Amino acid sequence: MGETLLRYREDAVTGAPVLSLEDFLASDPMSNGAAAVRITPGEDARALLPHLGRIALIEVTFPAYTDGRGYSSARILREQGYTGELRASGDVLIDQLSHMCRCGFDAFAPAKPIAAGAAAKAVATWPEVYQKTVDGRSPIWAKRHGL
Amino acid sequence: MYQYDQYDQAMVDARVDEFRGQVLRRLSGELTEDQFKPLRLKNGLYLQLHAYMLRVAIPYGTLNGRQMRLLGDIADKYDRGYGHFTTRQNIQYNWIKLDDTPDILAELATVEMHAIQTSGNCIRNISSDHMAGAAADELVDPRPYAELLRQWSTFHPEFDYLPRKFKIAVIASDTDRAAMRLHDIGIQIVKNDAGEIGAKFHVGGGMGRTPMIGPMIREFVPALQMVSYAEACLRVYNRYGRRDNKYKARIKILVHEIGADEYRRQVEEEFAHILTLGLEPPQAEFDRIAAFFADPGLESGVLDKVDRSDPDFALWLDQNTAPHKQPGYAVVVISLKPTGGIPGDATADQIRLMAELSTAYSLDELRVTHTQNIVLPHVKKADLYTVWQKLDAAGLGSANLDLISDIIACPGLDYCSLANARSIPLAQKISQRFADMDRQRDLGELKLKISGCINACGHHHAGHIGILGVDKRGIENFQLSFGGSEAADTSLADITGPGFSEDGVVDALEKATNVYLAQRAEGERFLDTYRRIGMAPFKEAIYG
Ligand code: SF4
Numbered sequence: 275m276g277e278t279l280l281r282y283r284e285d286a287v288t289g290a291p292v293l294s295l296e297d298f299l300a301s302d303p304m305s306n307g308a309a310a311v312r313i314t315p316g317e318d319a320r321a322l323l324p325h326l327g328r329i330a331l332i333e334v335t336f337p338a339y340t341d342g343r344g345y346s347s348a349r350i351l352r353e354q355g356y357t358g359e360l361r362a363s364g365d366v367l368i369d370q371l372s373h374m375c376r377c378g379f380d381a382f383a384p385a386k387p388i389a390a391g392a393a394a395k396a397v398a399t400w401p402e403v404y405q406k407t408v409d410g411r412s413p414i415w416a417k418r419h420g421l
Numbered sequence: 422m423y424q425y426d427q428y429d430q431a432m433v434d435a436r437v438d439e440f441r442g443q444v445l446r447r448l449s450g451e452l453t454e455d456q457f458k459p460l461r462l463k464n465g466l467y468l469q470l471h472a473y474m475l476r477v478a479i480p481y482g483t484l485n486g487r488q489m490r491l492l493g494d495i496a497d498k499y500d501r502g503y504g505h506f507t508t509r510q511n512i513q514y515n516w517i518k519l520d521d522t523p524d525i526l527a528e529l530a531t532v533e534m535h536a537i538q539t540s541g542n543c544i545r546n547i548s549s550d551h552m553a554g555a556a557a558d559e560l561v562d563p564r565p566y567a568e569l570l571r572q573w574s575t576f577h578p579e580f581d582y583l584p585r586k587f588k589i590a591v592i593a594s595d596t597d598r599a600a601m602r603l604h605d606i607g608i609q610i611v612k613n614d615a616g617e618i619g620a621k622f623h624v625g626g627g628m629g630r631t632p633m634i635g636p637m638i639r640e641f642v643p644a645l646q647m648v649s650y651a652e653a654c655l656r657v658y659n660r661y662g663r664r665d666n667k668y669k670a671r672i673k674i675l676v677h678e679i680g681a682d683e684y685r686r687q688v689e690e691e692f693a694h695i696l697t698l699g700l701e702p703p704q705a706e707f708d709r710i711a712a713f714f715a716d717p718g719l720e721s722g723v724l725d726k727v728d729r730s731d732p733d734f735a736l737w738l739d740q741n742t743a744p745h746k747q748p749g750y751a752v753v754v755i756s757l758k759p760t761g762g763i764p765g766d767a768t769a770d771q772i773r774l775m776a777e778l779s780t781a782y783s784l785d786e787l788r789v790t791h792t793q794n795i796v797l798p799h800v801k802k803a804d805l806y807t808v809w810q811k812l813d814a815a816g817l818g819s820a821n822l823d824l825i826s827d828i829i830a831c832p833g834l835d836y837c838s839l840a841n842a843r844s845i846p847l848a849q850k851i852s853q854r855f856a857d858m859d860r861q862r863d864l865g866e867l868k869l870k871i872s873g874c875i876n877a878c879g880h881h882h883a884g885h886i887g888i889l890g891v892d893k894r895g896i897e898n899f900q901l902s903f904g905g906s907e908a909a910d911t912s913l914a915d916i917t918g919p920g921f922s923e924d925g926v927v928d929a930l931e932k933a934t935n936v937y938l939a940q941r942a943e944g945e946r947f948l949d950t951y952r953r954i955g956m957a958p959f960k961e962a963i964y965g
Contacts, residue, residue, distance in 0.1 A: 315664075339459075340542070342582025346659050349579055353698060369460060376578035399439060401431050404572045406700045407579070414428040414572070415702035418709065 280393050282375070283359055288330040293349040295321060303328065308358070319347035326356045333383070336364040345377045352378035352408035368392060372399040378408040422485055422786060423713045424569050425533045433530045436537055440464050441523035442522060442691055444746040453957045463543075463779050465536030466522055469541060469836050473517040476539040476734065477529060481549035481591070482510030483566040486780035489787050493772030499525055504772060506757060506765040508829060508880060509588070510548050510789040511539060515836050524553040537575060542583045544574035544655070548590045551788040554714060557746045557797045561618065563593035563610050565711040566647065569702060573648045580655050584662035585670035587655070588627075591620075600791060600907035602626045602635045603883060605672045606654060613641050620647045624654055624684065625676030628877035631782070632913050633673040636681040638688065646692075648701050653692035687860035695929035703937075717784040717799055723749025727802045736858070737773065742805065745798075751805060753783070753797040754790065755812060756827060760856045761849050764830045765793030767817075774815050782808050791880075792829055792868075794822070824861040825934070826852040829880055835871030840873035842890025842897040847871060847923055854927050864934055866946045868906075883907035885948040887914040887927060899926040903933065904951050905957060915956060918964055932962045 281287070290310040293301065298311040299321065308330035313319060315337065322329065332351060334344040348360055361381035362374050364392050368388050382388070388396075406413045415421075425433070440460075447457040455749055458468075465476035477492070484492075492512055496504045499521050500514040507513055517525070538545055547567045551799045570589060574580070580587070590601045593610035601607035607623040619641045626635025642650040658672045658696045661679075676684045725748045730736040743752040753773060760765050767775070775795055779787045782804045788796035800808055811819045821827050828851060830835065833844030848871055855861055870884030874891075881887030887902040898920040905914030921929055932949070936959050951959070 340582055341664055342542075342580070343660055343664075345579045345582065346656050353694070370581075373576075373578035373581055399435065400576060401435055402428050404432070404575050405577055406698070413702075415706040417428065418426070419703060419705045421703065 277383075278387040280384070280388060280390060281359075281362075282380045285359075288359070290330060292331065292333055298322075298325075301379055312363075313347060315341050315343040315347075315350070319350045322351065322356075323354050326351070326354065326358075326370045329358050329387055330354070331359040331361060332356065333363050334361060334379070339365040339367050339370060345373065348377040348379050365370075368396045371396045376403065376405075376407045376411070413417050422483060422717070423480075423710065424462050424565075429533070429572075430530075433533070433535045433537070436464070436535060437523065437526045437530050440526055443494040444519065444523050459541070461522075463538070464522070464526065465539030466517070466519075467540060468838075469515065470834075470838050471836070472515065473519055473522070474513055474515050474836065475517045475522060475525060475536060476507070476511050476513045477534060477536050478539050478546040479511050479534075479789050480571050481547055481553070481564050482551050482791075483549075483553070483564060484534075484787050484789070486776045486787070488534055488787045489776035489779060490773055491528060491532050491534070493776060495525055495528065495767045496769040496772060502766045503766050505763075505832065506767065506789050506793050506795065508791050508793060508831070508878060509539075509546060510551070510791055511546060512789070513832075515517055515832070519907050521752065535683060540586075541581075542585050542587075543581050544583075544587045544589065547571050547574070548588070548599055548604070548791060550592045550594065551790040551796050552598055552743065552806045553593070553788075554717065554754055555745050555750075555752050556594055556596070556598075557744045558596050559724050559746075560591050560612060561610055562711075562714050563591045565707060566593075566608070566610055566620065566644070567591040568710050569707060570651065573651065573702075580659055583655075583659055584664045585667070585672075587658075587672065589651075595909055597907070597909045597911070598790075600880065600883060600911075602911045603628055603632070603880075603907055604635065606651065607635050607648075610644075611641065617643065619643045620650070622650065622654065622727065624688075625681070626675040627671050627673040628880055628882050629671060630668055630875040630877070631671075631673065632877065632882040633677060634911050634913065635673070636676065638681060638685050643894065644707070645701055645962065646696065646705060650688075650692055652700060653688045653695050653964055656695075657687045658692050661687070717786060719747045719750065719784070719799060721747070721749075723747075723801055724803050725749045727751075731806070733813075733820075734806055736862075737809055737813075737818060739825070740820040740862075741822045747799075749802055751800055751802055753800045753805070753808060754822050755795040755797065755817050757794050757817075758827050758852065759819045760820055760826060762850045762852070764828050764848050767795075771815055771817055774811065774817070778808055778811060787958060792827065794827070799834045820858065821861060823866045823868065825855050825864055825867040826861060827868075828852065829868075829870040829884070831872050831879035833871075833879075837873060839876060840890065841875075841892035842873050842899060843923075844871045844873040844879055844890060847888065847890075847899065847926070850923065850927050864937070865948065866948075867934075868948075869930075870905075880907065881905070882913045883911070884914055885946070885951070886930065888930075891920055893920065897923065899923065899931075901929055901963070903927055903956065904948065906948060917956065917960060929963045933959050936962045
C-alpha cells in the first residue's frame with residue numbers, strides 16, 4: 275500500500291501489532307504493554323469501552339468514503355475518554371479530513387497519499403463550528419453567549 | 422426573520438471560497454468528474470440530462486424581499502430567465518454553467534443564502550409550515566426551532582455520510598401543512614400538561630419507493646434537549662441504517678425492520694449518554710434566535726374588512742387567502758399553477774414582482790410552500806385588492822389553490838436523469854382539460870400530485886389523486902392512485918390498477934372525478950368520498 279501516515283500527535287507511534295477486534299477481545303488482558311486494534315464499519319466501537327485504558331491505537335477503517343459509520347465510532351470512543359491514537363485508514367480523502375478531526379481522529383492513513391501541506395489546509399477549512407463535538411473547539415453558540 | 426451574524430456569514434463565505442477552489446481544480450483538469458461529483462453535490466449542483474442544475478436552500482421556506490429579488494436576478498443572469506420552486510421549499514435553476522457557479526454562490530452569500538446540504542446523503546434543508554408566524558392555529562412559531570436545528574445540522578461532522586439523505590420538518594400546529602409525518606424526522610412543537618414547550622418526534626416517515634408514515638417515537642422532548650435528541654436519532658441511524666442497498670437505506674426502513682419500540686430504546690440509550698456531554702445550545706441562544714421571529718411589525722387596529730365588489734377578486738380572495746392570527750391581516754397564497762403552465766416555475770420578472778409585493782405589502786416576507794406556490798404571509802386586508810391586481814397583471818392571479826389544477830409535479834423526464842416519464846406535459850394537459858374554473862370549484866379541494874419515477878419527488882403517494890410515471894418497455898406509462906393525504910390525516914394512496922398512456926390517464930382522471938360528483942355526500946371532498954365508498958366504483962368507471 276502506498277499509504278503515508280499523517281499524524282497530529284506528539285507521542286511515538288506504537289509498535290504493537292494491530293489486531294482485529296475479534297483477536298483483541300480474545301487476547302490476554304494481562305499481557306504487557308498497550309495494544310493496537312482495528313475496527314471495521316460494522317463493528318461496535320462500544321465493545322472496546324471496557325478496555326480503553328490499555329489501548330494505544332485504534333484504527334477505524336473506511337473501505338469507502340461514503341460509509342460514514344466510522345465518524346460515529348470515533349466520537350463514541352472520544353466521548354468515553356479514549357486518549358490514544360485514533361487513526362482513520364482506507365478511502366480517506368482530503369475533503370473529509372476536517373470533519374474527521376472534529377470527530378476525534380488525530381491520525382490518517384489514506385490509501386491514496388495526501389500531501390501534508392494540503393492536509394493541514396483542509397483541516398483548517400472551517401473558521402468556526404456550529405456543534406460541540408470532541409475536538410475541544412468552542413461552538414458558535416458558546417462564543418455568542420460568552421460561554 | 423433570522424439575520425446572520427458574523428459567525429453565520431463566515432461559515433457561508435468559507436464555503437464559497439472552498440467551492441471556488443474545487444471548481445477551478447475541476448476546470449483545470451486536476452479533478453476528474455468522478456472526483457468532483459461528491460464535492461459539487463455538497464453544494465447542490467447536479468448534472469441533469471441537459472445541463473447543470475443548482476438547488477438553492479431556502480431554510481424552512483422563509484425569505485425576504487431582497488433575497489427573492491436576487492433569486493430573480495440570478496434567473497436572468499445565469500439561467501434562462503426562470504426558476505423552479507420545489508417541494509422541498511427550495512428553488513432550482515435548470516440551466517447553469519459550471520464556471521458560473523462560484524459567482525452565483527458568492528452573490529447568494531451577499532443576501533445570506535447558500536446551496537449547502539441541498540443534496541448528498543446528509544441532513545437536508547429543514548422544512549416547516551409555510552404559514553408559520555401567521556397562522557391563527559399555531560401554538561408557537563416553529564421557525565426558531567427549525568433555525569436552531571439548521572445551525573446544528575450545518576456541516577455536522579458526524580452526519581455528512583449517512584446511509585441516505587435525511588429530511589427534517591418542524592411544525593407547531595395540529596393542522597399539518599408541511600407533510601410532517603412523511604419526513605425522516607417530523608417534529609411537532611407541543612405543550613405538555615405542565616404547560617412546558619417541547620418537541621414531539623416522529624421518525625421514519627418518507628415517500629420514495631416504500632412510502633411510510635413516521636411513527637411517534639417520543640411524545641415530549643423538552644425544548645432544551647431537542648438538539649441532543651435529534652443527535653441521538655441520527656447517531657443510531659448512522660450506525661445501523663442499511664448501507665447494502667440504496668433503496669433500503671432511508672431511516673424508515675431501519676425503523677420498520679427493527680420496529681419503532683426497538684429503535685426508540687436505542688435512541689433513548691444514546692440520548693441518555695448524549696445528555697451528559699453538554700451539546701445543547703443554551704436557552705439564551707434559543708431566545709436570541711426567537712427574537713428575530715417575534716414581531717415582523719404587525720399593526721393593531723387595522724381595518725378588518727375587504728371590499729368584495731369585484732367578482733373575480735372575490736373568487737381569488739375565497740380561494741387563495743387564509744386567516745391570519747392578527748385581525749386586519751390575511752395570508753396570501755400566490756399560485757404558480759396557471760392553466761397550461763409548469764407547476765412551480767416563475768419567470769425572473771415574476772420573481773422580482775413577488776419580491777416587490779412582499780416589501781410593499783407583506784412586511785418584507787415571503788414563503789415557499791411544499792406545494793410549489795409562494796406565500797405573502799402578512800398582507801393587510803385593505804391591500805388585498807391592489808396585491809391581486811398586480812399579481813393578475815403578471816399572470817400570477819390564478820384562483821386555484823388546492824383545486825385540481827394546483828398540481829405538484831416533479832421535473833420528470835424533461836430534466837431529471839432518473840425519470841421514467843414526463844411529469845410536466847402531463848400536468849399541463851390536466852390543467853388544460855380542467856381549465857373551466859367553475860368546474861374546478863365544483864370539484865373542490867383535490868390534491869393532485871405527479872412523480873416522474875418511483876423516487877416520488879412529486880409526492881404522488883400523498884395525493885388525493887396521485888400519478889406515477891413508470892417505464893413500460895420503453896414507453897411512458899402512468900399509474901393512477903387515490904386516497905393519499907399529507908395533512909394531519911396522513912394516509913398513503915392506493916393504486917387503481919394497470920397504468921395508462923398520457924392521454925389515457927387524463928381520461929381516467931376525468932372519469933374518477935365524475936364518480937365523485939355523482940356519489941358525493943353533502944360537504945364531502947373527493948378524498949372523503951373515496952374513503953367512504955372505496956376503490957370499487959372508481960375502478961369500474963375507469964376500467965369498465
Ligand atoms: S420523482 Fe423521479 S423523475 Fe421526478 S424528480 Fe424525482 S427522481 Fe426525477
